[in-house]
Amino acid sequence: MPAATRTAAGAGVARTATPAPVRHRRRAPGYRAQRWVAWAFLLPLVAFLLAFYAYPLYRNLDLSLRNYTVRSFVQGGAPFTGLANYRRVIDDPTFAPALLHTAVFTAASLVFQFGIGLALAVFFHQHFRLSATLRALFLVPWLLPLIVSSSTWAWMLNSEAGVVNSVLRAVGGDPVNWLTSPHWSLVSVTVANVWIGIPFNLVLLYSGLQGISPQLYEAAALDGAGGWQRFWRLTFPLLRPVSAITLLLGLVYTLKVLDVIWVMTRGGPADSSTTFATWAYRLGFGSVLPRFGPAAAVGNLLIVAALGFGLVYIRFQRRQGGQA
Amino acid sequence: MRRPATWWKTGVGLVLTALMLFPAYWMVNVSFTRDQDMRKTPPNWFPVHGTLAGYRAVLDQQLPYLGTSLLVSLGTVAVTLVIAAPAGYSLARLRPAGGGTLSFLLLVAQMIPGIIMAMGFYAIYLTLGVLNTVGGLIVGDATIAVPFGVLVFQAFMSGIPAEITQAATVDGAGPVRAFWSVVLPVSRNATITVALFAFLWAWSDFVFASTLDGGGRLRPITLGIYQYIGNNNQQWNAIMATAVVASIPAAALLVVAQRYIAAGVSAGAVKD
Numbered sequence: 001m002p003a004a005t006r007t008a009a010g011a012g013v014a015r016t017a018t019p020a021p022v023r024h025r026r027r028a029p030g031y032r033a034q035r036w037v038a039w040a041f042l043l044p045l046v047a048f049l050l051a052f053y054a055y056p057l058y059r060n061l062d063l064s065l066r067n068y069t070v071r072s073f074v075q076g077g078a079p080f081t082g083l084a085n086y087r088r089v090i091d092d093p094t095f096a097p098a099l100l101h102t103a104v105f106t107a108a109s110l111v112f113q114f115g116i117g118l119a120l121a122v123f124f125h126q127h128f129r130l131s132a133t134l135r136a137l138f139l140v141p142w143l144l145p146l147i148v149s150s151s152t153w154a155w156m157l158n159s160e161a162g163v164v165n166s167v168l169r170a171v172g173g174d175p176v177n178w179l180t181s182p183h184w185s186l187v188s189v190t191v192a193n194v195w196i197g198i199p200f201n202l203v204l205l206y207s208g209l210q211g212i213s214p215q216l217y218e219a220a221a222l223d224g225a226g227g228w229q230r231f232w233r234l235t236f237p238l239l240r241p242v243s244a245i246t247l248l249l250g251l252v253y254t255l256k257v258l259d260v261i262w263v264m265t266r267g268g269p270a271d272s273s274t275t276f277a278t279w280a281y282r283l284g285f286g287s288v289l290p291r292f293g294p295a296a297a298v299g300n301l302l303i304v305a306a307l308g309f310g311l312v313y314i315r316f317q318r319r320q321g322g323q324a
Numbered sequence: 325m326r327r328p329a330t331w332w333k334t335g336v337g338l339v340l341t342a343l344m345l346f347p348a349y350w351m352v353n354v355s356f357t358r359d360q361d362m363r364k365t366p367p368n369w370f371p372v373h374g375t376l377a378g379y380r381a382v383l384d385q386q387l388p389y390l391g392t393s394l395l396v397s398l399g400t401v402a403v404t405l406v407i408a409a410p411a412g413y414s415l416a417r418l419r420p421a422g423g424g425t426l427s428f429l430l431l432v433a434q435m436i437p438g439i440i441m442a443m444g445f446y447a448i449y450l451t452l453g454v455l456n457t458v459g460g461l462i463v464g465d466a467t468i469a470v471p472f473g474v475l476v477f478q479a480f481m482s483g484i485p486a487e488i489t490q491a492a493t494v495d496g497a498g499p500v501r502a503f504w505s506v507v508l509p510v511s512r513n514a515t516i517t518v519a520l521f522a523f524l525w526a527w528s529d530f531v532f533a534s535t536l537d538g539g540g541r542l543r544p545i546t547l548g549i550y551q552y553i554g555n556n557n558q559q560w561n562a563i564m565a566t567a568v569v570a571s572i573p574a575a576a577l578l579v580v581a582q583r584y585i586a587a588g589v590s591a592g593a594v595k596d
Contacts, residue, residue: 037499038418042426045411045474052467053433056444063447074450120340128333134341136582140348143574145528147546148567151553152351155560161363163350170366195347256437259530263553280439284446285535292443299440310435314428 063296073292085297092294094271094279102275105190105261106254112194114247117201122235124202125209135206142199150263153192154179157264179265182272189261189273196260201246208242209235248313255306262286276302351571355379355564362560378565386566389548392458393527396544397573399462400526401519404469408518409511412477413503417489427478430471441467442535449536456540464532469522480514481507520581527573545570 039046064085072078089095124135141149156163157178165175178188212235220230258277261267267274267282274282276298284295354362355378356371415423445464446455454460484507492506508515530546537543549570552563 034418034499035420038414038420038423041410041414041418041499041503042420042423044407045426045470048407048466048470049429049433052445052463053436053441056441056448057436058444059447060440060444063443073447076451123333123337123340126330126333128330128337130334131337134337136578137341138344139578140345140574143524143578144348144571145530145546145574147528147530147549148351148571149347151549151563151567152347154553155354155564156347156350161365161367163367166366195344198344252435256439258437258439263530263550277437277439280443281531284439284443285538292447296440296443299437299443302437303440306435306437307432310432314431 060296060299063292064300066293068292070290073290081293085293086301089294089297089301094274097271098274098276098279098298101186101273102255102277105186105193105257105273105275106251108190109193109197109254109257110247110250112190113197113201113250114243116194117198117246118205118239118243120198120202121205121209122231124206135202138202139199141196142203146196146259147263149196150192150260153188153195153260154264157188180269182269185265185269185273189264192264193254193257193260197250197254201250204242204246204249205239208239208246211242212238244316245313248309248316252306252310252313255302255309276305348571351564351567355561355568357561359559359561362558375561378559378561378563379569381559381562382565382569385562386545386548386569389543389545390569392542393544393546393570395458395542396461396465397523397526399458400465400469401522403462403466404473404522405515405519407466407470408473408477409508409515410503411474412514413481413507415474415478416481417484417502417507418499427475430474433467433471438468438531439535442531445532446535456537458537458540458542461532461537461544462526464536465526465529466522468525468529468532469518473518473522476518477511477514480511484510517581520577524573524577527570 065080065082066072066078067081067084068078120138124131155161157165159165159175159177159180162178164178168175176184178184216234216238217230220234225233256277257275258281261273261275261278262281265273266286267278280295280298280302283291283298353369353371356374356376357368358373358375358377361368361373414420415427442464445460449455449460488510489502489506492502497505527544528546529544530550533544533547534550538547545566549563549566552559552566
């Protein structure tokens, strides 16, 4: 989901924007009254979370445990079938490819987004003329609506009229069916996703670089360390906490990418770019006959994966916080 | 001491930025390209025989979608602010027991894939009969921004010096007055940050729009683009012109919000 990636960096920006929270003394006499006031301020949020987070998630779980038809979906009364939907999903011929594609898509996106993002962060950290302006322009792919980016990429990668194939022809190469060949579709959607994800990595890693004291570099330079050595011996280890958070957030958020793949290939051809997110979407909304039970089951498998990695992230963040 | 060497870095930076922004440039270029030039090899690198046909199609066909998107996005901003600002205040300043758990749940909530929320919402909305309504879409979109908004307000309001609120308390103001007339005005930058992100996310949303508002009379611009593509429409200048128009809020955010986010950063730094 677009917002997710943006949330992370947005929160990153916001987090750096404010100093550490100040603990306030609890006033003994009025404390009881104040506690009620505190929860009164939280009431809209709690109501919202219960009605619009907990309840939809519960409905989704319920969907995955019953055998719904279009009719019983509307009228109710679908029989409880336990884990039958999950079994059906795991036995489905799409399951293995979807699992593989989710893993490959996520891993490749992370490696390239992070690698390119880090290289750019180091480059822009050198403060040359226009560096701030150019860095701001790098945010553009991150701010564009995903549907805009993905439809632009879809047209650029069009087999007959796409600009990418024109360039290939001009340099003497053979045109490639980027979106319509099962060998290339996953590569194409990954490239587009990397393009969208680079700014997010750049922003977080750049803020990490700013936290490293320049004196360390001066000391290393005095000791005769070259640029390459300074990067591997100094920058890279010192950037590890920020890198870990960037990668973990990227992981959680790449798992749920839907719009990019759906708009560019719809998971095709022949499931060659289907991930769990697009599979769930296709089962539930992508065909004339929706299969809500299996769709919800796929979605819940995805949620387990996302939350699993998410908890790793939160634990990691707490540990970092404890050290600071 | 590095000064003499920086001009080539600027050069490399310009080349990298040009490469990175090429897809965005291409979108603009295609939006001005005539139909008969669309499949030319090699393509026109610049809109030499530029046409406004694409933008005319936007004016003719996409204005209602843009209006809906504006309505939905503003609604999402309102819902997000009304819920997130008091909650952030409470978590930051009143610190009730259980507040830590709530913050933790907000972090977890941000990790739930949108498609799963959308499926649950679809089932609920079908029962309630509010599918394809603007209000229903606003609530769905607000789930993207509310957890983020609370965390931003909480972080920002924690940083407000205690003396400011204490002065108000000494003057006899209760927590409600302190929130409304002291903390909220001071938190202007946080409010703008949350509002801008909530607006942009609701504006860009596709998952909730396509599931909860796929068949309504009032559909947002993301679906306008999606249906253009889905109908096997070959008028790519019209599709890309719509994409350009749909990117205007993002471009505006880059110009305007950067300033506010930077202001938030320095406001936080000054206080230390």
